[in-house]
Amino acid sequence: MNAVRAPSILPGFGMTLGFSTFFLCAIVLIPLAALVMRTATMGWEEFLAIVLDERAVASYRLSFGAALLAAFINSVFGFVVAWTLVRYEFPGRKLIDAFIDMPFALPTAVSGIALTAVFAENGPLGQLLAAYGIRVAYTWVGIVVALTLIGLPFVVRSVQPALLEVQRDLEDAAETLGAGRFYTFRRIILPTVLPALLTGFTMAFARGVGEYGSVIFIAGNLPFETEITPLLIVIKLEEFDYAGAAALGFIMLVISFVMLLSINLLQAWGRRRMVAAGR
């Protein structure tokens, strides 16, 4: 183990780190290395041509844009849901709380099919929205809806414990100092919950970018318009173009990795600041 670590009397560092690193390597790293190697077999220019292709770029814009929008919607509504579940008591609260995890459990294909059925123009909600000229299924809106569903648990489940933990004292302090509830929310609660919200946002976003199963059912899959990057990868695969698929996958992987890493670094930094406070 060449990792440098701070001394601790607890045992098992070598074993647990060794095992988890081994497991990670076997299941995640080596296979991903295969992807990178496959990408590397093609020339630099060829790689650029594939990843900068007009259609690919359009798909990034859609995939990342829709995931971003969905994560944003989730940040707002997921926060409201988390708040409601944490702060209010009402009949059925526990049930709803349990149901938040459903998108994790529901096979994505099923969520896609079911969402399409609901939001298609002849579906129960689709009809309602169609009356106002809003088309959901087979448009980018549908993609956002699917990604919102997929990402919802990430936001709610990150924010919930943070909200539970917000020291009641802080809110009480703000109140005795004369702050109204909205002011307290904006200046005290939101900044305190922000790291958790950010984590939820990132996870929802990261998950949304790669989502395939549920999106292909509800998206129109029209190139340049409603074609997501994972679909483009599948198309490359259908053309037996492994290198091209690997290249697109590689780009997505890099973006996701950088994003996750920066969030984790940000959180580690924040935690160190908090720990320093405890001393």
Next chain:
Amino acid sequence: MAGGPSKALLAELATRPGRDTLASTATKGAFIAVSLLFLAALLFAPLVMVFATALSKGVLPYLQSFQDADTVAAIRLTLVTAAIVVPLNTVFGIAAAWAIAKFEFRGKSVLITLIDLPIAVSPVIAGLIYVLLFGIQGWFGLWLQEHNFSIIFALPGIVIATLFVTLPYVARELIPLMQQLGNDEEEAAITLGAGGLMTFFRVTLPKIRWGLVYGVILCNARAMGEFGAVSVVSGHIRGLTTTMPLHVEILYNEYNFVGAFAVASLLTLLAVLTLVIKTLVEWRTGYRKR
């Protein structure tokens, strides 16, 4: 994680001067209404759709759809896959959480990021990477074929792809929990002469067990529900390598909507069941996570 507010806290909030005003009641009402509407449109409508379609021809056809041999095979395959994947990822999650939460070492953030990565990797790519490794044209493909091992288009491939996709869930649940709980009790146990395993089983495990249960439940739900990655490595051999989610798609494409949604509803029920069990256990033990 499904911890709610404590009764005393809510009661106190409600009796606070200035809290029982019209405005605060309205805010509460609005929050609940917005939440319920949002969830109704996004979460409950699809769920209702699943069950409504599954039961659209009545209860009997719904039940009969589980008698189909291929459906039974798909259910069995899914259960077997979960039975292999979940314990492995649980062990991994515990080991990783122990290393990360209990020790400070260089490269920790990178390790955490690597654990998170499978969530961000498109399931399609998750499947693809194993094809690149174990496919006949992949790194180990020829060797595997010569020695008559089949990985992709067989159970091992499905298991590995599911392992990849569900890898983060237990670890992600445990790491923050263990970080928050700190090392004091473990250190106390060690100074009292307990060994590593004893410390873990007698001190750490009881503290984290509900977080662990929750992580395992999520991992299990995801393992049973994975579609994209498994689809790429499964080979779609009916009754042999089709998991429940793949079988849903097959039935759906055969215009067998009742059958498709019946299987989907079974997956949903499995998830609901585990969540209900978790809630019950929490309630029985008076435990509130975090």
Next chain:
Amino acid sequence: MRTAAVLAMLALACLAGCSTDDQGARVELLNVSYDPTRELYREFNDAFAREWRERAGETVRIKQSHGGSGSQARAVIDGLAADVVTLALAYDINSIQERGKRLGAHWQSRFPYNSAPYTSTIVFLVRHGNPRGIRDWPDLVRPDVTVVTPNPKTSGGARWNYLAAWGYALHRGLDGDWSKLDDPAAEAQVAAAREAAARFVAEIYRHVPVLDSGARGSTNTFVQRGVGDVLITWENEALLAIESLGPNQVEIVVPSVSILAEPPVAVVDTVVDRKGTRQVAEAYLQHLYSPEGQRIAARHHFRPRDPEVLAEHRAKFPELELFTVGEVFGGWNRAHEEHFAENALFDRMLRASRRAGAR
């Protein structure tokens, strides 16, 4: 709790273990096929197993795999141990041959009729009563008409759709005379016709709101979700949709000219040689040509090759002018090169229509 988990796992493992069939001496075949043949092979496999038991006294069990034609071919290339492949396009089997080197180059001549035991064609499915009055290809590009067809990049059926439309436009440009394609004198007319065909096909795709990834997805979108006025689809798919989704919802419109879709079959040499199943595999495909096989195909809405059987089902399969890929496009490999490959006609067409749309 831990013990319970362990017990549950053991129980599951037993379940998995016990279920393995231990009936010993029996042959297994894996038929890797594409989506629309699910019902066909379900019946045919039973018929063949019965036949084989009588003929060879051997129990044969046929495992089926279905999916998009392209992804099925990819799975075979990547090592899915298929004894026989029965796919939508000759191109996909060509790919298995070229990239995977899993079978001989002349696979297409091993069985009669270009190794395509049944055929189909491309027709239109419209809403009950044909409210838009769709009669033939030109109606698809009317401004008020929206069309549903899958993505040719991911769906074999969609490629047939595409080529059928293209062929129709070319046919019109050549005044219905295919021979001009090979006539040097008509070069100018052919070029003009090609351009017109490209414009026509591009125009159709501008009327498409949803590009599903597979044929069945498109059918579901059209019938279940009520999207679009016309679904371009295989004849067998259209007939099946009416049969299983109810005749009161949709009806078939047969265009004046269409393509002869020839879904090919082949034995995968490397697999059958390794497993020693060549004999039964070949018999299996051969049985498709037998009167029984042909009747089963016809029952499942595929046009049988056997003239007698076809005559029995004449009412179901109306006559229309059909052209083949070979005649018009010079074979599947060329068709793929020209139309569907990366940056080929289809991609360029989409890009161009996007620019037009952007403007």
Next chain:
Amino acid sequence: MSITLDQVTKRYEGSTVVNDVSLEVGEGEFFVLLGPSGSGKSTLLRAIAGLTGVDHGRIALHNQDVTHLSARERGVGLVFQNYALFRHMTVADNIEFALRVRRMRRAERIARRKELLRLVALEGMDDRLPTQLSGGQQQRVAVARALAHKPQVLLLDEPFGALDAKIREELRRTIRQVQRELKITTVLVTHDQEEAFALADRIGVMNLGRLLETGRPDELYARPATRFVATFLGAANLLLARQTPQGIHFGAMPVNARLAERLDGGRSHEVVAVLRPEEIELAPTRDTLKTNYIAQGVVEETIFTGALERMRVRLDHGSTGAQLAATDGNAGASIIEVTRTQHEHRTFPVSLGQAVAIGVRRIHVLPTPLSSYTAWAPDAAAAARLAEHPFLAELAARMKTRIACRPEPALDNPIDSDVQLDNISGVAVIEAHPEAIDRIEWLLHNGAGEVMVLPPLAGAPHRVLIHWADDSARRSTLAVAASLLRHVTAEAVYLGILPQNVSDTQRPMGVRSLLDARSEAQAVHGLDMRTELRFGVAAEELRRQLEDAPEQMLILGISDLDALHEGYGPLFAGATRHAMMVVYRPAGEAAGQQLIGEERLAMSES
């Protein structure tokens, strides 16, 4: 008055956390609420701040009723135990928070911030984040923040809890300084008596949700009225003594003491005496004592603590043995605590196991009428069983007193018994019995002052009903009720019952006597109670009230034994779930009872 609390009650899920607290804090006063954890002091503070609503009662700040105002409208400054600083804001932003809320101009804000930072001695820390400060500094910021909007009342909730001793002392000084400089009315909550002494102008001691006593620190220490305050404020030895017209006796030993006043008329009865450890003298023999001898003892343990020497001395139970009020359950452990100065130590060095004579310089006798319990039963086994009754045991433990057992065959048939008893001490406890009324009468007749009837299933009450048969029993009943209620978390309700046919002109009299009783209870015993007026036959009305809810207790005051039998006999006959206590003072002694409550006496050194 700066802060006025009037009968404030707060319940959580059925249990009463703050029980009928009334309090006035003067302008510029530094008031310390002292009590063990769970005594309700923090809840009371939060109620003043408006962070907790009250179920009953009113709160006024500067004569303005704020009971229904929210915390933000009350304009108080609150300092939290764990600082509750906004971690994502700098010190400057934290302090200016209240000013920003009030949209104060930037220049003024900065000026105010600088002034506050000077006040708490944190100049130049403006741009630090709370996480970069030490605990003591964080708490200073919290104080400055609470003062920013110039609140008229400063509330501090255990502000030093998380700090070490040295910083605690330093911060204490800072807060006292700031308070003096700003002359701001301050309420501080703590469980640390030393802190209370160091800071308070006045201390209020809370226990079980009740505010037991308030007063200047030195007064409370010297003359506590309750056992709890006596033992919570500093160490105290509680001894049972007997008060007679001649003076105070410990066991058989008369203490040669001149009493300032006589307790409870001239009646001879048991009292609880407080002996502070530093008021005890040790000497080799009885003759060498300079002070009043009370007992012999053996030195069990000595601890050197620097300035003082602390010892534990076992009382010798010989013939003359003084008795400790609490024996902590094991009969042998009659140990008193003694502290001696270095000077005393040098004069008479003692070693472990040495026999010593114990004298006392000063005794304070608690005014409580409840001293100890005696379980009465026809035979020894029944008495022992009764002594283990959970409610009785709990009550005795809370009162730090003991339960004696008295097997008395005469109880079986008290009417025929001619037995005369002497020295009935403390509260007599008997089991519920169909003929309980006869036993009560017999005990009261033989000199018992209070008899408690205890059904087997009776538990700690949630509500105590107080009623007296005639007005001459009022004072003693109130005194007993107050003593009891200090040790249970129940609400007190005085039930005035007028006959059904009372004339309209007499009705106001009933109401008036009700209000009188309430104000007397409050003024004399610091006991707040609710009052209710009913019409009907007293015994029936009481029974109806008792049947209303489980977990109630009745305290019934009488001054005439015949009236007890006739009027209330049936009440004790039926099967009941409730504990009932009868308080009896013969009408003749009523005059002497005037002294109850003011009876704080000291014994002069002789």
